[in-house]
Amino acid sequence: MSLKHDIEFTLNGVKRQASVDVTMNTLAMLRDVIGLTGTKYGCGEGECGACTIQVDGVSLNSCLMFAVDCDGRELTTIEGLANDSKADALREAFVEHGAVQCGFCTPGMIMQADHLLHKHPHADAECVKRGIEGNLCRCTGYKKIVDAIVAAEDGQRTAP
Amino acid sequence: MSVSEKKTRIIEPDSLIGKRIPKMDAPEKASGRTRYIHDINLSGQLYGKILRSGRIHALIKSIDTSAARALPGVHVVITAADIPDQRPIGVARDHFPLKVGRVRSQRDEIAAVAAESEEIAEAALKLIKVVYEDLPVISDPEDAIKPGAALIHPEPHGADGTHLHLKQGTSIAHRGKADNIAMRFDYAHGDVVKGEAESDVVIEDTFRLHYVTHCCMGVSGMIAEFDASGNLLMYSNTQVPFLHKREFAEYLNMDPARIRIIQPPIGGGFGSKLDIYPFEIICLFLARAAKRPVKMLFTREEEFLASPTRQPVLLTLRSGCKKDGTLTFRQVHTLHDNGAYTSWGATTPFVMMQTFSSLYRVPHCDYHTAAVYTNNPYAGSFRGYGNLQATFAIEQHMDMMAEAIGMDSLEFRLKNAQDSGETTGQGMVFKSCGFKDCINTAAQRSDYSRKFKENEANRGKPGNIKHGIGMASMLHVGGGAKIYPSDGCGTILKMDDFANVTLITGASEIGQGSETVLSQLVCEELGLPISAITVVNNDTAITPWDVGVHASRTTFIAGNSAIGAAKKAKAKILAVAAKKYDAAEADLDLRGGFVIKAASGEVVVELSKLLRNLHFQDKAELVMTTFYYEPPSVHQGKDFKGDVSAAYAWASQVVEVEVDTDTGMVRMTKITGAHDVGRVLNRLGIEGQIEGGMVMGQGYALTEDLMIVDGVMRNPNFRDYKLVTAPEIPEMDIAFIESMDGEGPQGAKGVGEAPSICIAAAAANAIRNATGVRMFELPFTPEKVYRALHGQTPKRYWKPWKAE
């Protein structure tokens, strides 16, 4: 119905093109145009963090970013964290520490945590809590999520 | 047999119970691979959208859908007029999915569209023209019961979808109401007049509990498809697939046998999926009309507007005790704001009256609720089911009475607390009861008594930050709840020739971890590692019957059912092994994937080998068992008396706060919880459930407030509806009281709802301890607390009223 734009960007390490509506946000592009559904819709208004991805190494809410603005950028989604050892440690820690209940907030949490640990490699619990302030979780009460993120970092530090 | 195999091998005893077992579905979820309802798309699928009223109370004069129907890409547009066989839904069958003639609340469904895309469906909604005639709005339940109040449901509704001109001979689906009372509950034991006469102290206060909502992170949605033969396939997040299958069939006028429900993983439940909502029926209507699969997903705003809330309650409690600290009576009147339609919220008195009648020993109790229609949102079931509200009032009164008679509040509680072996006035029988242990443990671990006195002494000292500590306790069903004539669950268990188990259970997984706990119980019985099991729990075409996920029942009921099936499998295996290896059945056991000699742990044969043998050589037999567990509880009669649950869960929680008297800001610094859970099955899972529940309780107490003004929801978004975020969580210290319930699976009791129940009540007591001011209304936002601290909150009194 409305104007389409052709854009080119790197998604999870692979160069690709997409034709997107000018009003479309990046979350919708990822889910509906590209078909990667690991990134979640929780509010569409930048208030819950379920849609967190990384763009050029910085975490942001994909629901607030126009898809056309992805042109020329490097995007990483939860699916793209597959080959990153830090992310592996995070994922494992989330499982082992019981940080996953319904799991709906989990992909966004992990994207945010991954960014946080790259930025603050020695994050303690307080720093982690502030770091995931923008990610809502209704199930866990956050404690086990914080434990997992701190442990993932510890595991990384002590890893040979 | 080879020589090496002959060497004796010993398998040491091991147990899965009480261990920290990660959730089986966690790896998929943590990789973003889990497909929730939002992530499923069927080929040929259309997108459904609903036009909502926007008016609060109005007559619908006309609906013009012609422009919407003409929009390219639109397949179907429906209004009530298009569905002549529409039937009312809901707990009181007072709710047409598509509204007929009148709208009664902001969320009311007027019309719906199925189109090629969500954008087209939304554009079509904008083209629908509705003419309304506004009616007076009732947004205060106290107004709803005034003589001469406007009626919310005055007219009978015909089953043919019209109401203004009921045709002769058409059946009446809903009779209409001559008043605004949707439901009432009246319960009594003993004689409160006598109780009051025996009292040395009597206090009476009014408490007001507000609107909050579930805020599941995954919004509501479903997909419906009718196949070429007219069979219906639904992808739905219902918590009660089997009961709902029947209901859906009724609303669609079809055979329930032709409905299949598949439940994809759910993005949070907390009770919100316990009823059938208009959007679900509307989605079915659209799919039926379009002859294509139709997917419907809410936006977050819609989720706020059109999913249920926790039951708001206005409550006046009158309590009495003797000077020696013995409770004498309790009298309770509540006014439940029912909203425009009746869902499970109206039935929360089932649980509330249990708390009033039976948490502490009360010889005389009198309880009345009237749930009254207003033009507000309607309440459903929400984790805790009325118990947060009841506990808020009761536990404040416990502190207040102790204060009035000059008794230590801990001693006062212990004096009246239930013990095991007691039968309450309401007929509940407490077999395992760790209540006193809970009180003592929570008090000791938090250093309650010392801090309580210290805080009191510090109240008058300079400084704007005041510290407070408060306690509250709870009783909740922990062994199912026989709210239907049956409270059972079925299991099918089969073993393959590699000694892997498939557990097919009727119990749905709603993120709470039931899949993992059930696996643990089965593997414990069969001596297998948790990796040897696959759980199937999400397809009514495969799974056996179950009542549904509610009332903290899954671990207890489905757990016992799974154990029953596993025990039968074990008996069969041991019988075969005994015969084959010439041993007595009683001398054999299963451990570590082997049949062993029970006494020594010596390996007799590898289990998989035995099973293969059974399949291929012996009698060509399979190990496949079924079991149906029905708990030994009682379906309560009209007097609400009887032992409704097979076990009861107990908890005491101590909340510590910091109150800033300059700003009214309350910070929750620590929660200490002692929970009688029967027995810990999965330590990791149960801690997670309790922490999550505590923080949910914190939100109820401090930050969450769904603002409804004249029937209009003012804050349907996460910016203005404040959920607790990570930096705000308190320190949490959890102690488990293992009372080993005789009926529970491995001794366990249900725990799902317990952890959020006490928080608001304990926080109110803590604020009082810190500041000397008592809060009778939730939530404790800075404005409210500041006003109360500065004497600007006139004390509200609601004069007890009960429906005639």
Ligand code: FES
């Ligand atoms: S969906 Fe983007 S922040 Fe909620």
Ligand code: FES
């Ligand atoms: S695990 Fe359910 S929202 Fe976080």
